[in-house]
Amino acid sequence: MKPILYIVIPCYNEEEVLPITKDLFLNKLKELISKEKISDSSRVMFVNDGSKDSTWEIIKKLALEDEHFIGITQSRNRGHQNAVLAGLMEAKDKCDITISIDCDGQDDINAMNEMVDEYLEGSEIVYGVRSKRDTDTFFKRATAEGFYKVLNIMGAEVVFNHADYRLVSSRVLNEFANFKEVNLFLRGMFPLVGFKSTSVYYERNERIAGESHYPLKKMLALAFDGITSLSIKPIRMITSFGFIVALVSFIFIIVSIIQKFVGTTVTGWTSTIAVICFVSGVQLICMGVLGEYIGKIYMEVKHRPRYIISERTEDLKEKDK
Structure with missing residues (x-):
């Protein structure tokens, strides 16, 4: 039976x-259908993330023109990760597999063929991975690759150069639904589910139109969310660093006492101020990291919904009838 x-x-x-x-x-959906790799009941699902322009109106029009288009819209903008999650959770009971991909046309849509083939051969998750970054500027390439390396060093398990272009089976999505985190970092969460997985490699294109919604500021915020949502390694690093600072301070105290007795001390405020500033800075950094974790705990215990769907194109079609 075709999926x-x-x-x-x-x-x-x-x-x-x-x-x-x-x-x-x-066209890609119809191509896969014509090759009998997937069922004709397959759909393209757009998830409107509270857009301020005419995006939702365009989606509704597309859904009326072709049954293969469907759409849902969130009650307000909640961010890229929540929008992807909303679409996956809405789709998981209606299909056998999902492929999440951004709207901008940068990800090579032809990689879907290989993704579906890998699923048919037994893989439950297929990650779309960039094979190279030749189209990126040096700064963009350095920061992006550094982003993945830092995440792995900090204990967040991610696939290098993989964003949110992936195939996931409904079996995996049913298990993924048990992950109740409010602070979402999907590219680090799916590897935690397990099941057989593989990767397909592709070259990324330039954005076809419009502007990127992921500037450096958002990328850094996403990286920090990924680290603090998936790993406690930063807290352990703080603990280790605290012990090192305490040890150095203890040695410094012993040296100072010895110098006092042998009469080689030099009275001065520079060294004192330097030590105070250093220790104070370390304390503030540590408090900031701990505060970030406490803030995430605060958000998690509220159990607020991660997405709210206000409209579905399928419901609108029923009203028209």
């Missing part, structure tokens, strides 16, 4: 790029 595929596409203020890339997604 049902849902292509899940988060959208935020994509009125410029959506009219261009929608044909790419539809």
Whole structure:
């Protein structure tokens, strides 16, 4: 029996790029259907993440024009990770596999063929991984690759050069639904589910239209969220660093006492101020990291919903009837 595929596409203020890339997604879906790799019941699902432009109106129009297009919209903007999660959770009971991909057309859509093939051969998760970053600037390439390396060093298990372009089976999604974190970092959470996984490699293109919604500031915030959501290694590093500072301070005290007795001490405020500033700075950094964890605990214990769907194109079609 041919599997049902849902292509899940988060959208935020994509009125410029959506009219261009929608044909790419539809044609790829129909190609996979014609090759009898997936069922004709497969769909392209757009997830509107509270866009302020006409993105949702475009999605509704597409859904009326072709049954292979469907869409849902969140009640407000909640961020890329929550939008992807909303689409996956909405799709998991309607299909056998999902492929999440951004709307901007940068990820090579032809990699979907290999993803589906890997699923048919037994893989439950297939990660789309960039083979190279030749189109990136030196700064972008350095920061992006450093992003993955730092995450792994800090204990967040991620696939190098993989973002959120991946195939996931409904079996995995049913287990993933048991992960109740409010602070989401999907590319680090899916490896925790387990099951057989593999990777396919592709070259990324330039954005077709519009502007990127992931500048350096957001990338850094995402990295910090990933580290603090998936690992307690920073706290352990603080503890180790605290012991080192305490040891150095203890040695410094002993040396000072010895110098006092042998009469070689030099009275001065510079060394005193330097030590005070150093220790104070360490304390403030440690308090900041601990505060970040406490803040995440605060958000988690509230158990607020991670997404709220306000409309579905399928419901709108029913009203029209």
